[in-house]
Amino acid sequence: MSFSDWISQPVNWVFLGLALAVLAAGFRVVTSQNVVHAALFLVATLAGVAGLFVLLSAEFVAWVLVLVYIGAVVVLFLFGIMITRAPTGQDVGLDNRRARPVAAVVSLGLFGVLSWTSVRAFQDTAVAGVGERTPTDILGEALLGRFVFPFEVVGFVLLAALIGGITLARRDLTPKEEEERGAV
Amino acid sequence: MWYLTAEEEAHAAEALSSGGFFAEWAGVMLVLPFVAFLLIVFFGKRMRRHGAEFAIGALAVNLVWSSVLFFQNAVEGIHREVSWVVGEIGVFGGDRLVFELGWVVDGLSIMMFWLVSFVGLLVFVYAVGYMHGDVRVTAFFAAFSLFAGAMLVLVGAPNLVQLIIGWEGVGLASYLLIGHYWEDLDNVRAANKAFLVNKVADVGLILGAVVLGFTLGTFRFSELSVAAFDHSPELAGVAVAAGLLLFFGAMGKSAQFPLHIWLPDAMAGPTPVSALMHAATMVTAGVYLMGRAFPLFEYLASDTRGLMVAIGAITLFAAGLLALVQDDIKKVLAYSTVSQLGYMMTAVAAGGYTAGLFHLFTHAFFKALLFLGAGAVIHAVHSNNMSDMGGLRHYMPRTHWTFVVGSLSLAGIFPLAGFWSKDEILATLGYEGYTTVMWIGIAGAFVTAFYMARAVALTFWGSYKGHGHPHEAPAVMTVPLIGLAIPSIFAGFLNVPGVELGPIRNFTAWLGARVVPMGDHHAESVDWALAAVGLAAALTGLVLGWLVFSPDADTQRARDRFRIPVLYPLLEAKYFLDHIAWAIVNATKGPLARLVDWTNSYVIDGVVNAAGFLSAALARFVYGGLDQRGIDLAYNGLSQMADAAGMAARRLQTGRVQQYAAGFVVGALVLVLMIAVFR
């Protein structure tokens, strides 16, 4: 498939737009010198990824991504950042400047190898489009049928993470505070 | 004279009853005091009487039990032996030499069971009053219960091993109780002395047990008796040696000259201890052992008799003399006890089985009575010394009268218990041909009466020389006194020669209920002539003592200060026996220790050192030559290489996760490329 064939499909314009947005936002996530900005750019990246999922006929996954990531995970990030420290404006020392060239080389090499292998391996394999979206009930049956055990395990992992997070992050009450709590 | 017919000999054991339930389970009596001991140890301090309840309860049960046995035996004669094999000591000539525990119920052991239970119970009750307010009442009763248990184990022992266990058990209890007031160093010394002297004697007992056990292949008394009765050849070979060894052991526990030196010092313990252990029961264990092994001495080891009778005779007279000069009332009684033990030992050694044990029986009552009386007095005046007493008959009449009864009984005044038993001994000695010893015994009776008259006079007559106001002991103490005074008066009638008391037969018959006949020599009727002589000697002693010591305090003091030259210092110094013992120990311990040291330093150490030097030289070569210069070099080189490699490699571990991640990604890339290139 030549590039002109590829670009002539309108859906690929949408893809291109989303991809560029995702990459641009992703780039800002790792280069932004403001913590909050980075987190917000992550929101943009994930929104773009959700759009890509819709393109890829995975609507349910897309909304899961929105609900879990944008609705909860990033909020949690922002929450954590703002509770600890969140100056507006530039924040020096977010990056390890000496590591930049090495990291750039490594990630570029990684990108090269991955894309090269992907192209070589899958050439012109077509993917399902927007109209052929996966019915949600198939997902539901897969989750609660064939994958019910991993599903339970994931639920258990979440529970463990919940308990672990509470245990780690809670501040031990001072005796006075404990007394006040007990009095309530 | 009284001899067995052939038929009687053959059927003596078979004629006896097996005794029924109470004999079958007589072991309960052996166990109960130990149960009481444990209960006292664990719960004693919480009890109102600090654990005395348990001790008294156990002995009360025992008294009922042994009384039943006593009457069964008196009516029909019992022999019953129960043994359990609990272990193996070794193999002897194809036979297993086993370790057994159990009980033997026969005339001798029943007499001892009953005696220990009866006197023990009264003394325990007395001790409740006597020990009131003491700092360690619980410990006292615990040790006392332990003693009772060990004593019952001893007298119920069907074999020598169990006897030795009980023997050492009573020794332990004795040690604990002599040292009851350990705050005073003298008491500790006394306890140590008693323990060590007993240990010296115990060596003889244990060696004797070993000799007998390995000769017969068993430790059982019954088989020993049968073998002796049958004149077993192999036993005959060792009989004299074994007999002497056993007698040596008995000398220690029963305080025979010259091993009697521990007993007067043992008076450091509380008075009830002196009464029960060091007068009535424990010290008679030696006499009991002689009685238990009597067939051995009767049928085989009769050659040892001369020595044994001699030692008994010396003991009875020398100890009696020592009692004359003591100021401490308990020591008077202690030397009196030694003297009476001499009587018993002499009698048994001379072949008077019944005579010796009958004296043991009666002596237990009146000597315990005297000790308890002395205890009541000490309790009242807070002093052991008769020079602090006097005139107490006005203050403590009950104690006075019971003490007088005990004294008269001990002195052998007709018709009290002591008269009959002492007369029996003197008669036996006469029949057996030990005439000299018999006269020594009569002289001893005189001495006995004399020092008892002195003790009564100095304590209860004259006028009070001490401080404060003495008062009568409480009922819990006087009731046991009366309880002991009654048998002190009447016990003698049990064994009037030739008199049967209806269904309850003569004491001789009870005591003869054994697996084999005793071959005892026993008078069929009272030898009134001899009795008159003995009584005369005793009365003379009494009257003389009375004349010398009774009138009043001043006379007493003057008379007491009168010192007979030569004799008095000799008695004062207790024949220098303690000095001699010290001298022996001091003289031997140095050379002996030096010999051992020399052997150790030059012989043993020499061998060890030589081996050591050789090994060291070899080791030095291995170490210096092979190890240090050869192997270590190689290992050091290797380890230095490893060290250097590690130092180089540890730079990789920076602790920075991101560097690891970078390395990880690079590694993955390289891997992918390699697969792509080389596929």
Place this chain on the structure above:
Amino acid sequence: MILPQFLILAAALFSLGVYGLLVRRNAVMVLLAVELMLAAVNINLVAFEAALRTSQAVGQVFAIFVITVAAAEVGIGLAIVLMIFRNRQSANVDEFDLMKW
């Protein structure tokens, strides 16, 4: 649409994540970079699912699993960072080098 276009995009996003992972000093920022990488992985999973059309939508199911586990990971990760920040007044990864010789 063809598969490689999504794979290359995922590769690019993943590489960006790796870059952020290696460069960032702040632990929270490192976590953000990890989220990028996880998003890239999810793109791959969903894209493969769209290409292969398994009968039970296995790729999407696993994408959901990844999202869920990532949520757990963020929760724990942030708790740890908070803890460290509270104890050391710093959330810089290159200062957590206690686990070395």
Place this chain on the structure above:
Amino acid sequence: MIADLLSNFWVLLAVKVLIVAALIPVAGLVVGFAELKLSAKMQSRVGPYFAGGRWGWAQLLADGIKFFQKEDIVPENADRPVFKIAPALVLMGAVALWVVIPWGPGLVFRDLDVGIFYALAISSISTIGVLMAGWASANKYSLIGGLRAAGQLIAYELPLVLAVVGVVIMAGTMSLEGIVRAQAGWFGEGGPGLPFVIPQFVGFVIFMIAALAELTRIPFDMPIAESELVMGYLTEYSGFRFLFFFLAEFSNMFALSAIAATAFLGGYWMPGLTESQLTFAGPLILVAKVMVLVFLMIWFRWTFPRLREDQLQTLAWKWLIPIALVNIVATGILKVVI
């Protein structure tokens, strides 16, 4: 002609966007005016009176024009881009909700397979906007307000979603249209039907409480508690950016009420009406139901006192979520039994 035109995807899309864009301000105005007048009634006041002649009906229009005229003030230390984007993001979340609300049989902009799930997911986006607003204002009251809002929204998103799960289980679909059909056809075609508020009353109560919290309305209005935080994350906003927030709140109020009405009260459906009748009567019926719920929310505003922050969290984590979980289990069992 018109049918041809509408069959073109892009034209249809443009029309739909236009309708939504027009509906949102109208809905916002209606709800806002209702709030003004109802509040006044409950407090025995007259409320807006002069604007527009009668009843003060043009009051909010006048307010809107006033807001547009005002200067767009950005604080000196504010993070300008974030500060500016935040209101738009919040409004966007509110707008996107409208896509899936069915107004009648087939009268829906996009009947998504995962409709109700989409609605809940999209509504959570506004949380980000609130946080952005709070942080970018560079003002401690704003930041605290933003953080409070974030904590509150995260906490109440869970009961919101879990309360709906019961309905989804009963309907067997996440499509809002499907849920309405399930309620209408519960006792067979043409039967009386069953609004899910009856079997799912617990879920309905939880949903309404959680919705109030999501809207940060009294009694859950700690993020903008005047007496504590001036105006919370809204403190630094003025002019049309404030209007965006204002509009988003009322629009959200309407949209969430619409979703609640659809999920629990039968949506556009009313017993006794045929499908063709519902095509015309549906929107009116839905609006009527929505206005009942909006009235409820306004009523609560003047009934309950404001909660404390820890009471808020306790209510969510210790009461609503466990009850919602129990409700789900019970519904599942019920479904299996039936």
